[in-house]
Amino acid sequence: MTTVVVQQHHTLRHATPPPPTSIPSTLTVNRRPSPIPNKHLPVCPTGPAPADTSQPSPPTSPTDQPVSLLSPPDRFTRLSQSTCPTVYAIDAHTLSAALDQLSSQPLPDPSQMFPWLHGLHQDNHLQLGFFASRKRSLRRSPKCWRGITVVKLRGDLSKARIKGAISPGEVLAPAPASRFLMADPREGFSVRNFHIQTAKLAAMSDIVVYGEDTASKAELLALAEEFATAQHAYRLQHDPAQERPSYNTFVISTSFSEIEKHYPSLIAVNSKGVFTGQVMDFFQWERLEMCSMSRASEISTNVWLGPTPDHMLRTGACEHPIEESYDLLIEASDLASIPGPRFLAMTDKQLEKGPQRMEFPSSGSLVLPSGHTREIEDFVNTVRWIYYLTHPDEPVEESIPSEDDDIAMVNLRKKARRVFIHCADGYTESSLLAIAYFMFAEGVPAHEAWLRLHCEKKRNFFTYPTDVAFLCHVQERLLQESPECHRVDVTDMWDPNWFLKIDGSLPSRILPYLYLGNLAHANNPELLWKLGIRRVLSIGEPVTWSDEERAKWGPENLMYIDNVQDNGIDPLSLEFDRCLDFIGHGKKDDATLVHCRVGVSRSASICITEVMASQGLSFPRAYCFVRARRLNVIIQPHLRFVYELLQWEELQMKKQGRPVKRELEWPTIAREIALLNKPYSRG
Structure with a gap:
């Protein structure tokens, strides 16, 4: 039997586990595990360095020195007994004020921070050659930066997390080194070294250490002294002339429960591990925006397209209106096979008992062999089956109570089913089935389906080149079967030039x-x-x-x-x-x-x-x-x-x-x- 080859693509990680389903496979497929999510990081070609790289960077002046409520530290209580390293106590009120003051300070001009922020390791000749060439002054840490780095003892950031808090291991070398990590990469070239910024700038920041209520004062002080020692070592190595600000280390004296109670704006994740919404979180906000963008909508009569409900989001953010309940939920998955006639017949019967779930192959997963095969028959048959679920044309007998409480038997048309096609993001894995169904239900060719779904139905969707090839291949068959395609000569159909040029994505x-x-x-x-x-x-x-x-x-x-x-x-x-x-x-x-x-x-x-x-x-x-x-x-x-x-x-x-x-x-x-x-x- 000819097989449909399932091509490897990176699967999108689901925020919630996919619904349980057991679709009997009617075909053999060749599959390989997808190691990373469906989205991808495209390669951005780096342009040449400007021809004139000999211009000196603007000189800094004493006015470039940033101010901070944490400096000088003389007004704070000293916690350490020895002269060096020195650790100070700070309460939550002062920390809140210091963070507010920091957020109002203008950022230094980019010319003062770059290319140093890119990472200029002394042994990375590729990076140095592109950015700094022979100008050693560009390699020096800037004088104009003073940050605040909040560090949580033990490093568990899944709960009791203060705004911007990090774990000690992100910036501090393992004991007994008591040194800041060397963040600059030793080899390779990149203008997107976002991962090194925390460690690079922690060494140029005041350090504030805190812990959960169970943390002992001795543990907090010991970690703070490690940071104070690292600050001293960094200064000796990188600023022996003491031209740059001196940074200090603090321990928060206020318990976390008190901070949580009286300074809620500082809390990103509370003591129970729940996001508070007080601090913007990139992951949560991206999910909210994605859900808002791909919110479920009706693309054809009784068929909706949207994201798999994500219960990690805030209540109400991604929930469907109460009146929108679905009889059949079809999740597009790269682990699914095309359902066969027996499975469809079984699901049809089970719909009488209540809502059902099933899976269908995801976008980008099907590569057609030449000629008509059983798999194409199953594909078209599934699309046709969905259509007749949503457009019933056979009357059935149904019992309903009458006004005198007797049971009357009446002839009614079979109930129209509401179908929800979904995937994690609402637009990637589900696009192949959604477009194929739209072609069949509306009686339109592939290129028109692309435009109408985007422009008329306002759906954003993503498809792969293989989807374009697949749908063009089955287009004639879908339209021949479509009850809405009466006036189109499908044997004389052609794809416009603009459609032939696209790779699937708009x-x-x-x-x-x-x-x-x-x-x-x-x-x-x-x-x-x-x-x-x-x-x-x-x-x-x-x-x-x-x-x-x-x-x-x-x-x-x-x-x-x-x-x-x-x-x-x-x-x-x-x-x-x-x-x-x-x-x-x-x-x-x-x-x-x-x-x-x-x-x-x-x-x-x-x-x-x-x-x-x-x-x-x-x-x-x-x-x-x-x-x-x-x-x-x-x-x-x-x-x-x-x-x-x-x-x-x-x-x-x-x-x-x-x-x-x-x-x-x-x-x-x-x-x-x-x-x-x-x-x-x-x-």
């Missing part, structure tokens, strides 16, 4: 008037026109259009931002206002595509800026907003772009007359981004 709709995409999307102007996009903003990568296309769109609707490479050196913030003006001119009537080469760094940064400006979101929330809507591709603005975006947020606050107050600090933001990306990294 540009990502970030806002109704704002799309984010790659160079391939930008070089498919017919597709953009079909989507209602009438303006194109190219960041560092020009489009290759014909003169006729350029004339059709008009030069005023095309903008090219030159000389911005994704190299960790070229600034982007100088172009923010210009780009937002261009987007703003078309937002009332038309949509704008913003693109670079891959659509994850330069163009993503511009989209984040627009979301911050138009939606009034902080940078962390705007980052998650765009990240969730970039669908299966993870946005990757590099370190300098993220730093510039955080600094641009400060500038907008000042322009609006609001006091500067960052929601999260740079080391925390970098750490959260690194943790979000870690499951998708192969390293």
Whole structure:
């Protein structure tokens, strides 16, 4: 028997276990385990370093020295008996005030922090050669930084977590070293070393140690003395002339239960391990944004598409309205097989007893053999079966109580079933079945299904090249079987040129008037026109259009931002206002595509800026907003772009007359981004 080959793709991790199901397999499949989630980190080609790298960085002055409520420490009680290391006591009120004061301090100019933040290990000649060349001054730690690093004793951050808290092992070398970790990578090249920021900047921060109520004073003091010793050693090695601020170590004297009671704004996770919502959490916020973006909606009569209910989210965030109860829930899974006729018949009978669950192969998992096979029959048969569940045409006898309490038998049409097609994110694994069903139920070819689901039904979805090939292959059969396809000659059907060019994915709709995409999307102007996009903003990568296309769109609707490479050196913030003006001119009537080469760094940064400006979101929330809507591709603005975006947020606050107050600090933001990306990294 010919088999459908199931191609390996990275499966998206479910926040909750998939519903139990036992679908008997009617075919043999070749499967390999998927080691990492479905989303992927695309490779962003690094542009060349600027030709002129000999310009010295701006000199720092004594006014660059940051101020802190924790310095000088003379007013605090000394806890350590010895002169060195010295540890001080601090209460929760002072910590809260110090963190508030830190969030209002302007970030140093990027030229003072980069390229040092990229990581310039003395043995990493590749990284040094690109960023620093022979200029040793660029390798020195900056004088303008003073942070606050909160460290939790024992390092269990799943509960009793203060805002921004980290574990000791993230920044401190194992005992008995009492030294800060060397975070800079010894080899390789990267402009996205988010994972090293916490350790790099902890050495240039005041350290605040705390523990749960069960922690002893001796344990807290011992850990604090390790940090104080590490601070002293770092200063001797990196600042023997004492040109930079001196940093101190503190122990919180207030119990965690008291902090939790009187300073709730400091608590990210309470003593019971529950997220409080008082502190923005990247993972939780991304899930909320993803759920909001892909919220269940009806794509055809009695058929809904959306995310698997996620009970990890806050109550009500992803729940369906009470009136939306489904008779059949179909989860798209890369571990599923195409159900056969016997299973469908059995499920049909069980629907009389109550709601049922089943699985179906995920998007990107089916590669068709040549010719018509049993598997194609089962695929089409399943789609047809769903249609007749939702469009019953056979009357059945059903008993209902009459007004005098007698039982009357009446002829009724068979009940129309409500079907929910779902997957973890609501758009990836389920797209193959959703599009195939839409083609059948609406009687439209594949390319029209793509457009109508996106434009008319407002669904964001992601498909693979194999899905395009699969659906084009079964298109004629689906339409021949469709009861809605009466006037179309399916034997004379052709796919338009724009559809032949796509790899399955459409540009990502970030806002109704704002799309984010790659160079391939930008070089498919017919597709953009079909989507209602009438303006194109190219960041560092020009489009290759014909003169006729350029004339059709008009030069005023095309903008090219030159000389911005994704190299960790070229600034982007100088172009923010210009780009937002261009987007703003078309937002009332038309949509704008913003693109670079891959659509994850330069163009993503511009989209984040627009979301911050138009939606009034902080940078962390705007980052998650765009990240969730970039669908299966993870946005990757590099370190300098993220730093510039955080600094641009400060500038907008000042322009609006609001006091500067960052929601999260740079080391925390970098750490959260690194943790979000870690499951998708192969390293």
